Amino acid sequence: DAKTTQPPSMDCAEGRAANLPCNHSTISGNEYVYWYRQIHSQGPQYIIHGLKNNETNEMASLIITEDRKSSTLILPHATLRDTAVYYCIAATGANSKLTFGKGITLSVRP
Amino acid sequence: GAVVSQHPSWVICKSGTSVKIECRSLDFQATTMFWYRQFPKQSLMLMATSNEGSKATYEQGVEKDKFLINHASLTLSTLTVTSAHPEDSSFYICSARGTTGRGEKLFFGSGTQLSVL
Numbered sequence: 001d002a003k004t005t006q007p008p009s010m011d012c013a014e015g016r017a018a019n020l021p022c023n024h025s026t027i028s029g030n031e032y033v034y035w036y037r038q039i040h041s042q043g044p045q046y047i048i049h050g051l052k053n054n055e056t057n058e059m060a061s062l063i064i065t066e067d068r069k070s071s072t073l074i075l076p077h078a079t080l081r082d083t084a085v086y087y088c089i090a091a092t093g094a095n096s097k098l099t100f101g102k103g104i105t106l107s108v109r110p
Numbered sequence: 111g112a113v114v115s116q117h118p119s120w121v122i123c124k125s126g127t128s129v130k131i132e133c134r135s136l137d138f139q140a141t142t143m144f145w146y147r148q149f150p151k152q153s154l155m156l157m158a159t160s161n162e163g164s165k166a167t168y169e170q171g172v173e174k175d176k177f178l179i180n181h182a183s184l185t186l187s188t189l190t191v192t193s194a195h196p197e198d199s200s201f202y203i204c205s206a207r208g209t210t211g212r213g214e215k216l217f218f219g220s221g222t223q224l225s226v227l
Contacts, residue, residue: 034215036218038154041201041221041223042220042221043114043116043203043205043218043219043220043221044154044203044205044218045218046215046216046217046218049215087153097144097156097159098144098156098205098216099156100146100153100154100155100156101153102153103153
């Protein structure tokens with residue numbers, strides 16, 4: 001699976017959009033971009049995934065660049081409960097094992 | 111959506127005893143489950159892949175005789191930490207592949223905090 005690179009941390013104000021970047025310059029054509037988050041002392045929670053088109057669900061939006069070398073997870077209106085570690089993972093699908101990097105710690109401030 | 115139940119959520123045991131952790135897929139069948147371990151302030155590390163009806167596949171460096179995995183049904187996988195020692199104290203998390211909405215994805219249990227005294 002391709003390696004992903006994320007900044008170690010970022011913060012944003014409550015109610016504002018949180019844009020979390022991820023680089024995956026070596027991603028292959030059949031690898032999806034998955035985003036999970038982990039709130040302290042809990043199991044990871046699935047957020048969203050995509051292959052090449054932008055995706056949106058009730059939790060977030062995923063913007064993938066045309067060359068697929070990077071992506072951005074957007075939480076449109078961050079709340080204090082969105083404070084967590086967010087993991088960006090490139091994998092060939094749910095059949096494959098997910099390899100977690102260090103992720104990015106998002107802190108939402110009041 | 112798909113739910114993965116993990117039990118117990120925390121356990122404290124004496125050194126030398128064995129501890130069993132259960133992972134259940136509640137509303138879907140999971141032919142494959144994954145077991146992870148997470149130390150404080152570190153990321154999740156994959157320990158093994160659990161396949162229903164066959165032997166588990168362990169990642170390099172993980173002792174298969176110490177971490178026994180059984181996946182006897184399509185909804186249950188168990189991880190047994192045998193002869194636990196303080197260095198085995200960690201957060202153990204299971205995941206299972208399920209289908210909901212757009213295609214398949216991995217769902218995770220809530221984790222088990224193991225403390226070995």
